[in-house]
Amino acid sequence: MPEDGALPLDALRNAGERPLGFYLHVPYCATRCGYCDFNTYTATELRGSGGALASRDNYAATLIEEVRLARKVLGDDPRPVRTVFVGGGTPTLLPAGDLVRMLGAIREEFGLADDCEVTTEANPESVNPAYLAELREGGFNRVSFGMQSAKQHVLKILDRTHTPGRPEACVAEARAAGFDHVNLDLIYGTPGESDADWQASLDAAIGAGPDHVSAYALIVEEGTQLARRIRRGEVPMTDDDVHADRYLMTEQALSAAGFSWYEVSNWATSEAGRCLHNELYWRGADWWGAGPGAHSHVGGVRWWNVKHPGAYAQALGDGKSPGAGREVLSEEDRRVERILLELRLVEGCELSLLKPAGLAAAQKAVRDGLLEDGPYIEGRAVLTLRGRLLADAVVRDLVD
Template structure:
């Protein structure tokens, strides 16, 4: 079942934001996330905020049309709060957005465009399950303004897909990628999962090879996380399936990095690789701490240091907007230190790295040790130290220079090495005060 929402402070019924948050955003573009909460079936590993027809039933406010009406109303509410503001990324996720009819999905984008002018080069993405579309559907999406699509491939091995309870066959992905190219999508992404119970390293190698054979522009590769409350967690607890193996997942990550890099796809975030110019700008907005408004049941938003999240159930979501109220369940105002810590957590995941100036003096004093352990690298102007150079760097830059951040380190950045990427959470814990 979907995971629980966090606690927080009461959110205003009119959706209003503090003047300080709006002033911080200024005239800069924002991003929109649209959450479609419907799935044909619930995959055994999933704890996303999604619902099948059987789970929703026929009660008022549960229908697809009720959701669409409410989403359109929330877009209008967002425009009233944010004012006339350009949007440079739109991302439709779920759930399975492509369970909506093509004209309904295009209609959501048209409603967003009605309230927020899209930048000329706006990135407009939808997630898609391979079994839910045909060539005609994809053509309608391109005609309606979508230019990027992300297919949930997960694996090329049938037995792995069965454990994940995915309904498509391995060959279906090749069909939909071919159709997406033919109808004019400018960027095609594939999502993969590694570490599924019963998946070997050779299985994972086969999935990577199958994905690369389709020449995607972007690949996301995520380690399977067993979430409490899911069918998969229950199966593992009962001994019906083995738990994921940490060392095997690490091997899978290194293999992905090797094969994707060899194919000309650079990593730009811990779990994401792309051809140059095909990075997901929407997700980069999240990782860089930009502002976005999340529309839909359970969707999260962040504007100028204010974060809020909507009620989760579609009926409650629709009811709130039908009464002219914000669907926000709660919110929190992030203070300067919380935002700084979040910045370290998020930007250290990026290939572009984190500015050393974001760190406190005591945190900067820990940098030499992390360098010596081969967990991070430091550089500027796109030039990074490599692990064999750490000792030379350390001898040429006294420790007190790290903590005072005197020239020439004032513009330096740090990022994770591949070894550090495998231990990202631990590295950040060691770095932060």
């Protein structure tokens, strides 16, 4: 990774044909959830590790330095930013004014598209009406709350600290602050969760009135507290059959409530309610990821930053890119990634991306009820409901 972050000359070729987004990573959490393996840090974990450089008190100013670096690296690229997504960690542990300042730096350096989608993630206990109002006034127009479950015993297994009912209240507060687009994140398949528990979570989420719901199967990642608890026999391992049953419950409940799937794990009440930023990822557009451990992609070049907040701040303070490494994707890499990501979308992927073995696999998948036959005839591979349950297996066959 060059110290100045310079990109290969070809990276910005035909850039005007692709939207540009920004991901801003805030790596701080009040507590660590037992299932989480994201690049996040609690105050205890940072104490004595990186000192003042790792502090969240001056984090906004540090991240703004990377936004300015992005302007230098991208040169005279004229594209206004189409989406901004602030994730973590818990971004809303920072003052609302800090998030607004970070957004303001992107606006100043690049400009924002007239219809720019600006999202922040938030834990329910980390915001209040005044905080949300300040975000809305500062240019944010979408908020995503981590609900996970409506049942206290499930939240306890996940080490989530909010109380049941608080996420639903947050949706109402966000609406009152002027947010038209609100997402609730749910996790299904937690050890000890029953069908009735999951149905209660779905009912609570739908009843809160968001226009977007994300629902993910719990993945037990190595090195997490949950993985250690399962290994010790304190809680049972997750079950793939249970995950499948819960997914079907999710599809049924959300469809009945007026939501439509547009990506395997995401549902929205309208096209306007979709998360445009995530669609940049799924469609291989360009995005700059700022913050410790953040990943970026511009014109087939992918890079990632150093993970520790102290090392990240030190690099920028020395006038260097915080990039830890990068790769230039080959045409074959990009073909495979397009299939991997686009097949998960409701529009599916073009059959023209498939090689002969993949085309044969697609024909078999249609016969097996994993791909829709109508879109296939029209030149696209689109997952059926059963295909969504087996999406990873379908993708493996199609990329051959």
